[in-house]
Amino acid sequence: MKRLPFLSLFLLLFLVPVSGRAATATVPDPTAQMRPFVAKITNLLRNEDFKNDPKCERCQKIINIAKEHFDFREMSKRVLGRQWRRLSPEQKDKFVTLFTRLLQYAYIGKIKDYAGQQVEFTGQRIRGRRAEVKTLLVDRDKTIPVSYIMLLKGDQWMTYDVVVEGVSLVRNYMEQFREILRRDKYAGLLKKLEEKVKQLEQEKLQEATRPAPAG
Amino acid sequence: MQILARTSGFLALLSCLAALALVQVNAAVVHAADSGDVDFLSDAYYDEEPETISVYDPLEPMNRAIFTFNDRAYFWVLKPVATGYAHVLPWEVRGCVSNFFNNLQEPVRFVNCLLQARFSDAGRVLARFLINSTGGVFGLADPATRDLDIPPVDASLGQTLGRWGIGDGFYLVMPLFGSTTLRDFSGTVVDALAMTPYYSWSDDFVVNAGIYAEKEVNKISLHLGEYEDLKELSFDPYISLRNAYFQHRMRLRDKDVPFPDE
Numbered sequence: 001m002k003r004l005p006f007l008s009l010f011l012l013l014f015l016v017p018v019s020g021r022a023a024t025a026t027v028p029d030p031t032a033q034m035r036p037f038v039a040k041i042t043n044l045l046r047n048e049d050f051k052n053d054p055k056c057e058r059c060q061k062i063i064n065i066a067k068e069h070f071d072f073r074e075m076s077k078r079v080l081g082r083q084w085r086r087l088s089p090e091q092k093d094k095f096v097t098l099f100t101r102l103l104q105y106a107y108i109g110k111i112k113d114y115a116g117q118q119v120e121f122t123g124q125r126i127r128g129r130r131a132e133v134k135t136l137l138v139d140r141d142k143t144i145p146v147s148y149i150m151l152l153k154g155d156q157w158m159t160y161d162v163v164v165e166g167v168s169l170v171r172n173y174m175e176q177f178r179e180i181l182r183r184d185k186y187a188g189l190l191k192k193l194e195e196k197v198k199q200l201e202q203e204k205l206q207e208a209t210r211p212a213p214a215g
Numbered sequence: 216m217q218i219l220a221r222t223s224g225f226l227a228l229l230s231c232l233a234a235l236a237l238v239q240v241n242a243a244v245v246h247a248a249d250s251g252d253v254d255f256l257s258d259a260y261y262d263e264e265p266e267t268i269s270v271y272d273p274l275e276p277m278n279r280a281i282f283t284f285n286d287r288a289y290f291w292v293l294k295p296v297a298t299g300y301a302h303v304l305p306w307e308v309r310g311c312v313s314n315f316f317n318n319l320q321e322p323v324r325f326v327n328c329l330l331q332a333r334f335s336d337a338g339r340v341l342a343r344f345l346i347n348s349t350g351g352v353f354g355l356a357d358p359a360t361r362d363l364d365i366p367p368v369d370a371s372l373g374q375t376l377g378r379w380g381i382g383d384g385f386y387l388v389m390p391l392f393g394s395t396t397l398r399d400f401s402g403t404v405v406d407a408l409a410m411t412p413y414y415s416w417s418d419d420f421v422v423n424a425g426i427y428a429e430k431e432v433n434k435i436s437l438h439l440g441e442y443e444d445l446k447e448l449s450f451d452p453y454i455s456l457r458n459a460y461f462q463h464r465m466r467l468r469d470k471d472v473p474f475p476d477e
Contacts, residue, residue, distance in 0.1 A: 021352055171458065
């Protein structure tokens with residue numbers, strides 16, 4: 001029995017540093033996870049095989065890769081603010097699906113603009129389960145700072161906000177949605193979101209059926 | 216019983232340690248929220264009450280009308296002109312034009328840095344002006360950024376007034392100028408007046424208006440498509456642009472105005 005204080009002291013001394021080390025060892029490096037993701041996307045964009053790609057198989061590939069690294073649910077939750085807690089699980093799912101599609105069109109629309117821009121990683125910071133990976137999008141005549149704000153889910157860093165030149169995508173949508181929620185309530189917001197997604201979808205279809213411009 | 220007591224003591228000690236760690240984490244979060252800095256890793260940044268993030272915009276109906284005017288002016292006049300301009304002049308030349316106008320403004324930035332007591336920034340601005348005016352051939356190139364790693368410094372009278380404790384007043388949209396606030400626009404007007412020595416060789420309004428038009432068209436030609444992107448994906452372009460204006464400004468000032476001292 002007398003040995004017990006020693007044992008507990010021993011355990012305390014031994015366990016704390018180990019668990020401390022274990023904690024830092026289990027937090028994966030966010031930049032290390034981001035690099036292959038960015039490389040995969042830019043490789044797809046550079047790939048000449050997709051030059052004639054009317055159905056945009058490449059778009060679907062990009063969406064699938066993005067789903068592994070973006071937490072669209074977390075994004076939806078933050079974009080809605082307090083309204084999120086008032087929604088039923090089914091309503092939440094529906095909103096996430098719609099908002100995800102909106103963002104997908106946002107990025108897919110950019111595919112045709114890709115002209116070999118490089119992504120440079122300029123730093124990162126980690127606090128608890130949050131991390132920010134700072135990058136620079138280097139264009140020929142300008143550089144645009146883009147930050148990815150991430151949450152650790154299991155051993156995967158999932159992006160839930162993108163900050164371009166200091167402008168948070170989530171915060172920007174949040175302020176727009178708040179006005180719509182105040183005027184037209186949630187039903188009105190959902191209707192606007194559906195209309196917007198439909199409009200972007202049609203624009204994309206028209207673009208796909210139009211012959212590609214020369215050069 | 217003794218073992219039980221000891222084990223529970225051990226557990227209590229552990230939970231104390233855990234609690235301590237949590238308190239520290241909470242303190243860090245609270246501190247980050249209190250300091251007023253933009254911290255994207257803090258939930259407080261996203262959870263703020265609507266009242267505190269909403270921008271004071273009492274002139275919204277008028278601002279929206281001017282916003283619509285600017286929108287039309289952009290799509291009907293400025294964009295076609297800037298697109299044609301971009302076809303004629305390669306981006307290298309347009310970059311030089313942009314550098315040139317930017318360099319002319321360095322003395323005004325220098326004075327504003329002094330007024331804000333940002334002395335090392337003032338030195339940086341002065342160095343940029345001297346290097347770019349000579350090595351950069353009248354400011355057409357920017358060797359200060361490219362070769363000597365002295366990046367541009369943002370300093371305006373609006374910022375100076377802000378640092379002196381004068382509030383924004385309210386949000387304003389000005390015809391053909393865009394997003395600003397009462398304070399910042401007043402500052403912009405004074406900053407522009409401070410530039411008049413450059414134009415003293417010509418007091419002809421048409422010539423000066425031509426110079427201003429060239430500067431603006433050149434600027435637009437370097438940013439074609441950005442407004443379209445914002446508009447396409449937003450539900451209310453007016454609010455989206457207003458929000459982007461304030462977020463972007465906050466980043467510029469956070470980066471360039473270190474509080475209290477560097």
